Amino acid sequence: MTSMTDSSADGSPLARKTLETGNLTFHWDKQQAPLAYPDIDLPVGEHLFLQGPSGSGKSTLMSLIGGLILPSAGTLRVLDADLSTLSGGQRDRFRAEHMGVIFQQFNLVPYLNPLDNVLLPCRLSPKRRSRAQPSPEEQAKSLLNALGIADEHWRRPVTRLSVGQQQRVAAARALIGTPELILADEPTSALDTDNRDRFIELLLQLAAKQQSSVVFVSHDQSLAGRFDHRIALEATR
């Protein structure tokens, strides 16, 4: 673990930027035109709205930020760490310690109950566990409560939850252990308008409370107003 990846929670130097990119490009294979991204500059604790039509590389950008794939060219700094200098294992650990991820749907491990799904990051990363105050279980329960998941659902099979409930459990999992960055890849596209607004409201509110930045991907322009920063990606084709 390099010192620059450490965060304020354990007294190490504070990261100045959540996300910083320059001339970032990526291509899945040599035949295709590379995806080129506009430069991003996201200060700590602020939220970013990424909008763009399908095929514009939104999900690819999320994979890049998450450290699952490496950029073809350009710089990518997450919490002041240059991900391309880290090994695969280091990037996995970096992601476990500093990021929470919410997908479009099917967010939950089918064989774990909602509470265990929320606790998963704490079991994968000791750092996340130590930052989950007062204890991982307590924080998981208070997050689930805050997100409106009644305690009778906590130990039921996740398949019994509605899609809206599943997305809120996923949000609790992303928020547990106060990661600095939350990546949300179209988390509301499977929800109706009421559920969608309530979801974004809760997510941003809880993220702000623990000083986490949210990078929110959506094709729905109407959500953009709630975010400090907005970037529109263009279709490459």
Add this chain to the structure above:
Amino acid sequence: MNLRLTFSLAMASLWHRRNVLALVTLTLMLSITLLLGIQYLRTEVKQSFTSTISDTDLIVGARSGQLNLLMYTVFHIGNATNNIRWRTYQDLKDDSRIGWMVPISLGDSYRGHRVVGTSEQFPEFFRYGQGQAPELSTGAWFSDIFEVVLGSEVARTHRHATGDRITLSHGGGRTSFSNHDDLPFTVSGVLAPTGTPVDQAVYVSLEGLEAIHIGWESGVAIPGRTVSAEQARKRDLTPAAITAVLMGMDRQIQTFQVQREINQYSGEPLSAILPGVALSELWRLMGQFEKALLGITVFVVITSLIGLAAVLLTLQVQRRQEVAILRAAGASPLLIAMLYVIECVILSLVACGLALFVGAAAIAGLSPWLLDTWGVQITLRPLNSTEWLVIAAVPVAALLVSLIPALRAWQGSRKQGLSHANPQ
């Protein structure tokens, strides 16, 4: 990598997919039971086989190969090449080095079961297993020349009890046209099951055999020359010849010396064999067959393991979402691969455990029936080291087989992006 987490995830995942996996585990369990059962029976049958005769130092018969002599004296299969003269028997009796002798006379049958003519020395000296004597379940050994003792299997098949009157047939075979029906025998006793060819045999006295063959010198009954029971009793019923002799030495060290002398006996050509040596030679011949059988079962186990891997591979498609979630939460590709390895090994361990249980239950449940119907004595005993090795090989093989889905998952999760819909 967090092994405890991986293990608990693997357990939860197995439980989640228990319906599909129960079937493959069942297949694997059955094939392991088969493998273990055959390995177990091999040892047990060999044990049962080599314990058909014990405490007998030499078997003496007319000059022939040792397997032939063993087959007709001990297993009652095949026929003697020739007889031994009664004088020779008397001669051997005078030898002070020989502790005891049991004469055996073969040739007749009762409904397909061999009739063994012998003397009162048989129950006294014949031993099987670990020196066990054949015991009577009902009645007593023959004391009259027209009395007969039945092996347990003979009595069971034909529902005979003591006091029944039976007619012996001349020669072997299930259906004989020449019966000794003028001189019927009375069942004086029935033997307890031994798990040896004794169960299939009928024991009468040498004198009884001699009596029913008066007038049969040419092979068939000549009218007018046969006798009634009363007439027979008045005759000298000392046999002219017997088929073989079982003998025990006073001092076992003299066995080889006596064997050599009998083989060079000047009165008539004789063969003396060591039953233990002949039995192991016979087992070597039969061993090839059971080795082939074991080989086939090994392949059955391998087939079910490959089936298990195929099912795990098929399930992999359904697990993309789950893998994406775990990866997004920071799980390494190694953890994903280990999930498959651990799941596969746990399944094989469960199958092994079930196989042990089912196998033990089957042996415990079937052994009385096997002894009754087939005369094979199978007892429940702790597994020996070879059998433990066989059962330990299964999880190891499962580990190797699991590397196929594990490597695929490892590669796939390294390439996969953040979302489960792979952009490629």
